[in-house]
Amino acid sequence: RRPILRGDYRPPAWLVDHVDLELELAAESTRVLAHLDVRRNPEALDREPLRLSGVELKTRRVLVDGQPLADRQRTMDGESMVIGGVPDVARITTEVEIHPERNTALEGLYAAGSSLLTQCEAEGFRKITWFPDRPDVMATFRVRLIADRARYPLLLSNGNQLESGELEDGRHYAVWEDPFPKPSYLFAVVAADLAVLEDHFTTRSGRQVALKVYSEPVNLHRLDHAMASLKRAMAWDEERWGLEYDLDVYHIIATHDFNMGAMENKSLNIFNARYVLADPDTATDADYEAVEAVIGHEYFHNWTGNRVTCRDWFQLTLKEGLTVFRDQEFTADLRSRAVKRIADVATLMARQFPEDAGPMAHSVRPERYIEINNFYTATVYEKGAEVVRMYQTLLGREGFRRGLDLYFERHDGQAVTCDDFLAAMADANDRDLTQFARWYAQVGTPRLEMTTDYDHERGHYILRFRQSLSAHPDNEQRGPLMVPVKIGFLGPDNQPLPVTRVGEDGEGAETRLLVLTNVDAEFRFDQLPPDALPSVLRDFSAPVRLDYDWSDEQLARLAGHDPDPFSRWQAMRRLAERVLTAAIEAGARLPDAVELLIAAWKAVLEDETLDPALAAELLSLPSEAELAQQRDPVDVDCIHESRKALLMRLSQVLEPVLRARYLACRDGAAWSDSPEAVGRRALSNLILNLMLDGQCEAADGLAVDHYESADNMTDRMGALKALVHGRVGAADRALRGFEDRYRDDPLVMDKWFAVQASVAGADAVRRIEALMAHPAFSLKNPNKVRALLGTFGLHNPTGFHAADGSGYALMGRVIRELDGINPQVAARLATVFNRWQAYGAERAGRMRGELEAIADKKGLSPDVEEIVKAALR
Ligand code: HT7
Ligand code: ZN
Numbered sequence: 001r002r003p004i005l006r007g008d009y010r011p012p013a014w015l016v017d018h019v020d021l022e023l024e025l026a027a028e029s030t031r032v033l034a035h036l037d038v039r040r041n042p043e044a045l046d047r048e049p050l051r052l053s054g055v056e057l058k059t060r061r062v063l064v065d066g067q068p069l070a071d072r073q074r075t076m077d078g079e080s081m082v083i084g085g086v087p088d089v090a091r092i093t094t095e096v097e098i099h100p101e102r103n104t105a106l107e108g109l110y111a112a113g114s115s116l117l118t119q120c121e122a123e124g125f126r127k128i129t130w131f132p133d134r135p136d137v138m139a140t141f142r143v144r145l146i147a148d149r150a151r152y153p154l155l156l157s158n159g160n161q162l163e164s165g166e167l168e169d170g171r172h173y174a175v176w177e178d179p180f181p182k183p184s185y186l187f188a189v190v191a192a193d194l195a196v197l198e199d200h201f202t203t204r205s206g207r208q209v210a211l212k213v214y215s216e217p218v219n220l221h222r223l224d225h226a227m228a229s230l231k232r233a234m235a236w237d238e239e240r241w242g243l244e245y246d247l248d249v250y251h252i253i254a255t256h257d258f259n260m261g262a263m264e265n266k267s268l269n270i271f272n273a274r275y276v277l278a279d280p281d282t283a284t285d286a287d288y289e290a291v292e293a294v295i296g297h298e299y300f301h302n303w304t305g306n307r308v309t310c311r312d313w314f315q316l317t318l319k320e321g322l323t324v325f326r327d328q329e330f331t332a333d334l335r336s337r338a339v340k341r342i343a344d345v346a347t348l349m350a351r352q353f354p355e356d357a358g359p360m361a362h363s364v365r366p367e368r369y370i371e372i373n374n375f376y377t378a379t380v381y382e383k384g385a386e387v388v389r390m391y392q393t394l395l396g397r398e399g400f401r402r403g404l405d406l407y408f409e410r411h412d413g414q415a416v417t418c419d420d421f422l423a424a425m426a427d428a429n430d431r432d433l434t435q436f437a438r439w440y441a442q443v444g445t446p447r448l449e450m451t452t453d454y455d456h457e458r459g460h461y462i463l464r465f466r467q468s469l470s471a472h473p474d475n476e477q478r479g480p481l482m483v484p485v486k487i488g489f490l491g492p493d494n495q496p497l498p499v500t501r502v503g504e505d506g507e508g509a510e511t512r513l514l515v516l517t518n519v520d521a522e523f524r525f526d527q528l529p530p531d532a533l534p535s536v537l538r539d540f541s542a543p544v545r546l547d548y549d550w551s552d553e554q555l556a557r558l559a560g561h562d563p564d565p566f567s568r569w570q571a572m573r574r575l576a577e578r579v580l581t582a583a584i585e586a587g588a589r590l591p592d593a594v595e596l597l598i599a600a601w602k603a604v605l606e607d608e609t610l611d612p613a614l615a616a617e618l619l620s621l622p623s624e625a626e627l628a629q630q631r632d633p634v635d636v637d638c639i640h641e642s643r644k645a646l647l648m649r650l651s652q653v654l655e656p657v658l659r660a661r662y663l664a665c666r667d668g669a670a671w672s673d674s675p676e677a678v679g680r681r682a683l684s685n686l687i688l689n690l691m692l693d694g695q696c697e698a699a700d701g702l703a704v705d706h707y708e709s710a711d712n713m714t715d716r717m718g719a720l721k722a723l724v725h726g727r728v729g730a731a732d733r734a735l736r737g738f739e740d741r742y743r744d745d746p747l748v749m750d751k752w753f754a755v756q757a758s759v760a761g762a763d764a765v766r767r768i769e770a771l772m773a774h775p776a777f778s779l780k781n782p783n784k785v786r787a788l789l790g791t792f793g794l795h796n797p798t799g800f801h802a803a804d805g806s807g808y809a810l811m812g813r814v815i816r817e818l819d820g821i822n823p824q825v826a827a828r829l830a831t832v833f834n835r836w837q838a839y840g841a842e843r844a845g846r847m848r849g850e851l852e853a854i855a856d857k858k859g860l861s862p863d864v865e866e867i868v869k870a871a872l873r
Contacts, residue, residue, distance in 0.1 A: 001862055003368040006314040012132055013048035014086075015041045016139040017181075021129065025147040025155075025191045027101040027111045034129040036092045036139075050083045053126035053133040054395075056098070056108075063093040081130055094130045103127070104780055104821045112257035113216070115192035116152065117270055119263060122313055122372045125184035135183040136311045136415040145189060146173045151410070152191035154214070154253055158182070158266040178266055181413065183309055188265030190214075190253050197223040201234050203244045209234075215254040215277060222277040225288060226252060226295055233296040236330050241404065243303045249454055252276060252295070255745050258822050259635050259782050260376065262294050263716040264301035271298070274747050274783060275583040280671045280712040282748050285678045287713070289331065297327040308408065311415045313372045317364045317440075318418050320376075321384020325392075328385060333673060338565035342617045345540045345566065347618070348386065352378035353545075356445045358834045359870040361472060365418050365440040373824045379634040386543040387439045393484045393541050394436070394515065395429050402428040430776040435517060437480045444470025448485070448516075448537075460502055461528035463487065463514075463536075465521045467544075483516040486538040486564075489528055494561035500526045510563060511538055533557060552578060556596040560603050571616050572600060576646075580627055583642035584635065590645055597646075598653050605657045612665060613679035616686045621646065624797045632838045636801045639768060640760060644693065651694025658696070662687040671712040678714075685718030692726035700728045707734055712747070721755050749776045750787035757791035764799025765806040768792050772814075779818055782825045789814055793832030800832065801839060805846035810832075812850035815864065816857050823861030830854065832865045848872070 020035040038050060055615035062069050064086055077081045086092070094663035103110040108127025109118050118128065126133040149172040155164070159178030166172050195217040201209045211230055213223045230252065237243040251268045254276035262271040275294035279289055304326060305319035332340040355361065355378050362375065364384045369375050403425035410424060418440050426433040446469055453462040467483060469475040488511045489497040500508035502524040514523050533554055537546050550558070550571075555578070556569035575597050582591035600852040604610065604618050623644055628634045651658060665684035671677070688706055691699040703726070707719035720738060725730040735752070742748035753771055757764070768788060771777060776785050793800050793811055800807040811832060818826035854860070855868045 001370050001865065003370050004366050006312075009312050009314070010045055010132060011043050012041050012137050013044040013046065014038050014050050014132060014137075016132060016137050018143075019139045021132075021140045021141065022144040023109075023146065023189060025100075025116055025145060025152065025189075026098065027116060030098050030100055030109060030116070032098060032129045033093065033095045034093065034131070036094075036131070038086070038090055038092055040088045050086045050092070050740055051077075051080045051132065052083070052092075052094075052130040053079050054081060054096070054130045055079055055127045057096040057127070057130065058098070058563065059130070060095040060097065061093070065090050066093070069347075079126065092130075096129055099127060103824060106257055106259050106782070107824065109189065110257070111432060112255045114151070115190065115194065115255065116147075117192075117253070117255055117257075117266075118187065118189045119259065119270065120187050120265070121185040121263060122376075123185075125187055125256060128187075131184050133184050134312065135185060135309055138181040138309070138413075138415060140178060140181050141187060142175065142177045143189065144175045145191065146171055146175060146189045153195060154190065154192045154194055154646070156188075156190040156253075156268055158186070158188055158268050160248060172725075175795060180307070182266050182306065183415065186264070186266045186306055186309075188263070188268040188270060190251075190268065190270070192253070194253070195220040195228055198807075199231070201225050201231055201245070201250075203234070205244060207245065208248070209245050210249045212249065213252045213254075213276065215273065217577045218564050219254070219273075219277050221255075222279045222282065222441070225278040225283075225291055226254075226276045229292040230299060231296040232292070232334065233299040233330060236296070236333065237300060237303070237326075240329065240333065241303075241401070243408075245302065246307070250299075252298075257785065262298045264305055265299040266302075266306050268421060269298045271295075272783065274750070277747060280673075282713055282742070282745060284714040284717055284751075285673075285681055288673065288678075289335070292334070293327050293331050296330040297323055300330070300515075303408065307413065308411045308864050309415045311417050313369070313375070314365055314367075315417050316372075316375060317384030317387070318381045318416070318421055320381045321364060321386075322388050322421070324381050324385035326389040328389075336611060336613060339611070339613045339617055341539060341566050342381070342569045342614075344385075346569075346617075346620075348378070348543065350623070350626055352382050352543075353445055354835070355379050356383070356443070357629070358472070358831075359873060360831070360834070360867065361443050361470075363441050363443050363474065366476060367441075371827070371861075371863045373863055374866050383392050383543055385541075390436075390439065390484055390542060391433075392423050393486070393513065393539075394482070395425065395431065399429045399431075400425070403868070433482075438478055438481050438836065439475070442469050442481065443472040443474045446470075446481055446483070446542075446544045448542075448544045448546045450534075450536060450546060452534060452548075455524070456530070457847060458502075460524040460526065461530070461532055463523045463525075463534065464843070465523075466517055467516060467519055467521075480517065480519045483542045483544060485514045485516060485536060486511055488512070488535045488538060488562075488564065488567075489525075489532040490535060490557065490561060491529065491533075492531055494557055496563050497528060497532055499528075502526050513541070535562050535564065535567050537570070538562075538567050540566055540570070550574070552593045552596050556600050559600045559618070569617055573622060575600065576621050576692040577627070577630075580622065580639075580642055580646060581630070583645060584627070584631070584638050587639035588638055590649055594646065594649060602654060602657055605654065605661045608664075611679055612683040612840050613675070616679070616682040619683075619686060619690075623795070625794060628797060629835075629840075633840045634835075634838050636797045636839070640798050647690060648695070649692040651690045651696055655691070655694070655696050658691060660686050662691070662702075666706075681712075681714045681718070685714065685722075688718060689722045689725070692722040692728065695726075700726070700730065702733075703728060713751075717755070719753055721807040724755050725759055726760075743776065746776070746781070748781065750783050753777065753787040754791045757788050758795045760796060760798045762799065762802040762804070762806075764792065764796055765802055765810055768799075768810060779814070780821055782822065785814075785818065785822075785825055785829065789829055793829065801843055803843070805843070808843075808846050808850045812853055815854055819854075819857065819861050819864045820859075823863040826861065827863035827867050830864050830871075833868075834871050836871065 018037040022033040024031040100111045107124040144154040153286040155174040157176035162175045164174040194214040254273040258272040304322045406428040407424035496510040498507045499512040555575040665680040710716040
């Protein structure tokens with residue numbers, strides 16, 4: 001298959017001003033009647049015939065201005081129907097039949113339980129009707145829905161309801177109209193029998209908005225947190241950015257059958273139930289936070305994505321990077337900014353850095369794709385958010401706000417590009433950001449090498465930087481990036497020092513921003529002692545890898561005393577990585593530097609003034625998967641043994657301190673959603689798991705008590721994980737009890753699958769096979785696939801990489817079968833083989849064999865083919 005290239009973009013030859021749709025909905029067969037008011041685009045480059053996309057549509061008729069087409073007027077070109085001889089302004093009518101129940105790809109119109117739902121981003125609308133299905137074609141929609149009233153009492157589409165009423169044979173209808181022109185990817189329909197939680201929100205300018213959150217009736221009592229989150233998001237968007245909601249109703253629908261997290265369809269968001277349903281008995285604190293963040297994210301898209309949308313799919317980061325940045329800020333403003341920043345950077349490093357170093361590496365604005373669904377990636381989303389954050393770092397909060405205001409002023413109602421966003425930021429601040437544009441084009445994680453020096457003659461402390469890009473063909477012509485680097489210094493007494501650049505007057509601030517623009521950069525500072533300790537890349541001010549030769553002792557000082565909490569975490573991570581790397585290289589023998597790490601941990605554990613949630617972040621070790629990323633060849637078992645040895649040492653040496661902190665955190669532990677309680681649960685569960693890893697005395701009993709006394713899912717899962725991963729005798733009973741209690745709750749069963757899928761060791765493969773036969777498991781459900789197979793492939797290195805290749809064989813089999821069911825999900829799963837070459841000849845050979853077997857499958861989807869071929873290249 002040939003890739004689609006960004007450089008080949010052409011404005012659409014035809015525009016659609018308005019769409020009238022009628023859907024006669026039934027699970028087996030749905031009839032779709034569409035009238036499109038089309039006209040030639042005056043800005044088109046050529047006079048091309050009208051081209052409509054359609055996939056798996058049974059076409060009944062096609063009319064132009066009410067007249068049937070002669071055969072020669074209509075030809076097929078791949079997924080496109082090309083219609084010649086259409087007047088420059090015309091009405092195109094099509095009638096098609098589609099089959100929601102057979103749609104296991106969950107894209108287009110599909111059956112989810114007893115509901116019918118749509119998913120149109122990126123290119124699902126073409127599975128519903130013939131249409132120029134590209135985001136720069138924006139139309140108003142009027143939608144008439146017809147269905148059996150008993151099966152589908154609820155009929156929803158975008159915008160406002162104009163009418164509804166009864167029809168014969170027990171059917172009913174509803175008519176919806178969306179006054180905002182929108183691309184087809186934001187279209188949505190829901191036909192269902194669901195319960196609703198209703199509330200309302202009054203916007204700053206006085207608009208009364210009805211808020212409706214829907215789920216199956218059994219889950220009605222789990223919708224309050226979603227509703228509260230939505231109201232918080234609406235208020236925050238007004239306060240922080242001056243952005244108000246623009247319609248009279250906002251719907252959120254929860255479904256268990258969904259390929260991704262959620263979808264921002266105009267006024268009719270459809271959500272994976274895991275990002276809607278929450279109560280203390282079934283949702284962990286992390287789930288609560290994720291619900292709030294994803295509800296916020298989809299709501300924020302109403303401006304960044306819907307009102308101003310993307311011109312083409314190469315610009316995806318325009319809406320996703322910006323909206324992730326906005327949701328990160330939402331959580332940071334509502335909860336702990338420090339903990340949120342650390343968690344976001346940890347995710348970036350764990351998920352995006354490997355993508356940047358892997359076979360599918362791409363820039364945040366990709367240059368080419370075969371299947372756009374494969375580009376909803378950590379690079380486009382999370383690195384894209386870092387790019388947006390850098391604008392704010394460079395321009396300041398106010399400058400960034402000016403830029404965003406200008407962006408909306410210029411582009412409301414338009415489909416635009418990342419260049420338009422950059423131009424608004426530059427123009428609103430009178431800044432030349434030409435060089436900054438390279439962040440959209442470069443591939444891989446840039447490297448910054450730093451050295452320090454002291455000019456004794458002049459008394460200058462010197463920082464020197466050299467930046468470099470990875471050796472990717474797309475980087476060959478690139479010059480240096482504009483890199484914002486926040487720095488500070490600690491004095492010999494570990495106190496922050498004021499930072500003054502040479503030539504400046506007065507006393508500088510304790511954190512300063514340096515802006516690198518050349519490959520080599522030098523910065524000189526006054527009034528610093530030669531032994532000042534540099535703290536660099538505070539707040540992770542740019543998505544780069546920073547190399548500097550801090551000594552172990554210096555890292556320990558930064559971990560204990562840096563005023564920037566992110567930098568404390570970063571230093572702690574570096575120190576732990578050093579200890580682990582040395583251990584891996586010495587056959588799982590810990591180096592002397594472990595003593596510094598133990599001391600740093602002890603200080604954190606004994607610091608009662610420290611937010612326990614921050615303490616939990618500081619005490620989290622890099623995972624086996626993260627350690628593997630940095631190694632070639634990867635010795636899976638030695639990494640596992642080394643990490644285990646470190647956990648053992650830390651927990652045994654620090655046992656009294658751990659136990660004391662654990663008990664302090666558990667004191668008065670009745671469930672509350674206060675940040676303080678959430679932090680204490682995070683820290684106590686971390687310590688509990690550590691004590692089991694370290695086989696501390698009586699830790700089993702502690703875990704059983706923790707499990708049995710839990711009045712919330714965070715503690716129940718924390719203890720279950722400790723028991724199961726610690727292979728404690730009581731684990732089986734706990735697993736059975738958990739299963740009995742939650743067997744009818746798919747979201748909680750996902751946790752039950754995941755906790756077992758991540759148990760280390762070669763026997764994991766048999767366990768996974770047995771769990772795949774469990775009645776609650778289904779390959780048709782993406783959440784189940786992610787919970788069991790995604791966890792196994794990504795978070796269970798010793799199981800997945802079992803020396804006999806059984807993990808690979810299992811995964812290969814699953815991917816081939818899943819490809820016929822749901823290519824999008826199969827393609828995601830196939831990325832587990834991405835670094836196959838790094839695992840030594842024997843394992844590499846087996847993994848390559850599986851990749852080849854997948855590539856050879858007859859009728860392989862483009863989704864999986866693109867991933868697998870990139871890995872094999
Ligand atoms: N914008 C949404 C993306 C999305 C999606 C993409 C491809 C296939 C299925 C999908 N479901 C949702 C989600 C978001 O980023 O807000
Ligand atoms: Zn999004």
